[in-house]
Amino acid sequence: YSLSLNNIPAMFASHVISHAKAEDEFRVVLMGDSSTWGWRLENRDTLAGQINVGDYRMADGRRVVAYNLGYPIMSLLKDVLLLDEAMRYQPDMIVWLVTLESFLREKQTFPPIVQNNEVRVSRLMGEPSPPSEMPTDFMGETIVGRRRDLADWLRLQLYGFSWMATGIDQYIPADYTPRQSDFEPDVSWQGYETPSEQVDLAFDVLDMGIQLVGEVLLVVINEPMFISDGENSDFRYNAFYPRWVYDLYREQLAAYAEPNGFDYRDWWDRVAPDAFTDSPVHLTAAGSAQVAAWVAGEIVNRQDAE
Numbered sequence: 001y002s003l004s005l006n007n008i009p010a011m012f013a014s015h016v017i018s019h020a021k022a023e024d025e026f027r028v029v030l031m032g033d034s035s036t037w038g039w040r041l042e043n044r045d046t047l048a049g050q051i052n053v054g055d056y057r058m059a060d061g062r063r064v065v066a067y068n069l070g071y072p073i074m075s076l077l078k079d080v081l082l083l084d085e086a087m088r089y090q091p092d093m094i095v096w097l098v099t100l101e102s103f104l105r106e107k108q109t110f111p112p113i114v115q116n117n118e119v120r121v122s123r124l125m126g127e128p129s130p131p132s133e134m135p136t137d138f139m140g141e142t143i144v145g146r147r148r149d150l151a152d153w154l155r156l157q158l159y160g161f162s163w164m165a166t167g168i169d170q171y172i173p174a175d176y177t178p179r180q181s182d183f184e185p186d187v188s189w190q191g192y193e194t195p196s197e198q199v200d201l202a203f204d205v206l207d208m209g210i211q212l213v214g215e216v217l218l219v220v221i222n223e224p225m226f227i228s229d230g231e232n233s234d235f236r237y238n239a240f241y242p243r244w245v246y247d248l249y250r251e252q253l254a255a256y257a258e259p260n261g262f263d264y265r266d267w268w269d270r271v272a273p274d275a276f277t278d279s280p281v282h283l284t285a286a287g288s289a290q291v292a293a294w295v296a297g298e299i300v301n302r303q304d305a306e
Helices: 008-013 047-053 076-089 118-124 147-166 203-213 243-260 285-300
Strands: 025-031 063-068 093-098 217-222 263-266
Touching: 008 076, 025 047, 025 076, 025 285, 047 063, 047 285, 063 285, 076 093, 076 118, 076 203, 093 203, 093 285, 203 217, 203 243, 217 243, 217 285, 243 263
Parallel strands: 025 063, 025 093, 093 217, 217 263
Antiparallel strands: none
8 A cells, every 4th residue: 555546646645755845955756666666675775765865965055855756567658657747846857767678568558557547648648538537427426436546545544654653664574585596598588589579669658758857857777687697697687688688678778868868877787696686676775775876976966957
């Protein structure tokens, strides 16, 4: 319940970003997947948490305040949907962490939060609202007809008291299965079998996000990932990616960034293998601190920020 209601305005209203922006605040929004959100991490150890305890300042004296809008599913369209709402909260800078899985065409409409916000997605894509989302009867717009939405909203409010009292809003088990290091000699990825195939990546969705940001500072980061040196690692970097498709993705993303006017950082191999936990992108607290320091550097080095 601390993650999602599928009601985006209610989710933002319950988030710290809804607080009034202070005059001395340089507001930074972090977008991304479960790595950004902080899977298996305490709040203080997430990227946003680490940045905020660093007491970073801009050249003009404003305090850097980071807001964690990561969400644990890999989909650029999911990020764009949340970014659309985030732009209402006066961000000074967007830091958007991405990885190849987020670009897969078939993944764009997979997240439930996307499926449950079809009207908003259609607006972002410049398409007519789907008939399934249009009001069909009076009862559907009454308290009785909306009882599920209202129950979810009320549940969030009630659980909030226990989260506030305990400081705990998720259970983090101590034991986990470490990310895989040894692989079969398999080079397939998401239905693509060979390097000769044309891979369809959703760069048009990335462009939707760039258009939403407008004049706000934007940095797109190809997030760090685990790189194995185990069995058949000459075929695969990790359990997610065979080498051929990930290399192709990096080439395409770098080529896309240059003419489209946003800062791009390729940090895919900057974190040591022992800084990953149960997946190729989930970081330990130490790994998160390392990436947070790099992100903070990207923020404070924007000496021309307004």
